[in-house]
Amino acid sequence: MKAKDIIKRVLLLEIIQGMALTLKTMFTKAVTRQYPEEPRAAMPGFRGLHALSKDEEGVMKCVGCGLCAAVCPSQCIKIFTAQGLNHEKVVERYEIDTLKCLFCAYCVEACPYGAIALTEHYEYSDYSKESFYMDKDKLLENWDKYMSGDKGNEYFKRFWKPMSIDFNTSEEQAVFKGWDNNK
Ligand code: SF4
Numbered sequence: 001m002k003a004k005d006i007i008k009r010v011l012l013l014e015i016i017q018g019m020a021l022t023l024k025t026m027f028t029k030a031v032t033r034q035y036p037e038e039p040r041a042a043m044p045g046f047r048g049l050h051a052l053s054k055d056e057e058g059v060m061k062c063v064g065c066g067l068c069a070a071v072c073p074s075q076c077i078k079i080f081t082a083q084g085l086n087h088e089k090v091v092e093r094y095e096i097d098t099l100k101c102l103f104c105a106y107c108v109e110a111c112p113y114g115a116i117a118l119t120e121h122y123e124y125s126d127y128s129k130e131s132f133y134m135d136k137d138k139l140l141e142n143w144d145k146y147m148s149g150d151k152g153n154e155y156f157k158r159f160w161k162p163m164s165i166d167f168n169t170s171e172e173q174a175v176f177k178g179w180d181n182n183k
C-alpha cells in the first residue's frame with residue numbers, strides 16, 4: 001500500500017468527503033414529487049398509450065397495409081381487412097394488446113401515413129386485463145382524447161414525419177386512379 005493511501009485511511013478522508021457532500025445537500029429543496037397529488041407535466045414525444053390518427057375531416061388515416069403489425073417485435077398488433085363496396089380495402093378491426101407492448105414506437109416509425117401514434121397519456125392502470133386490450137374504437141377515441149387539434153400535428157411534425165411525405169413517382173409511372181379510366 002502506498003503512503004498516500006495509508007494517510008487517506010488513517011485520516012478517514014473519504015468518509016469526511018462523503019459526510020461533507022451529505023451536509024451540502026441536506027438543506028436544499030427536495031426533488032421528490034408527491035405523485036399522484038403532484039402529477040408530472042405533459043411530456044411531448046413521450047411513448048404512452050396508443051391512438052389511431054384521424055385526418056382533418058375526422059376520418060381514420062389507417063389504410064390497413066399491415067406494416068406496423070409486421071414490424072412490431074412483440075406481435076401485439078392485429079389487423080383485419082375486408083373489401084369495400086368499391087373494391088377498396090376496409091379496416092374492419094385494428095387491435096393492440098398493450099400489455100405485450102414494449103413502447104418501442106417501431107409501429108409509429110414504420111407507418112407511411114402517420115396513422116398510429118403513441119400519446120403522452122400514461123395513467124391507465126386498471127384491475128382487468130380486458131381494459132388494456134385496445135380495439136379500433138378505443139384507439140380512435142384515444143386520438144380525440146389525447147392528440148386532437150395541434151397536438152397531433154405537432155407530434156408528427158416534431159417527432160415522427162410520415163414517410164408518405166417523401167413518396168414520389170417518376171413521370172412515366174402508371175398511377176392507379178380508380179375504375180373509371182376517364183378520371
Ligand atoms: S410500440 Fe413497439 S411493441 Fe408496441 S405496438 Fe408498436 S411496434 Fe409493437
Ligand code: SF4
Binds near residue numbers: 063110
Ligand atoms: S402501418 Fe399505418 S396505415 Fe399501415 S396498417 Fe399500420 S397504422 Fe395502418
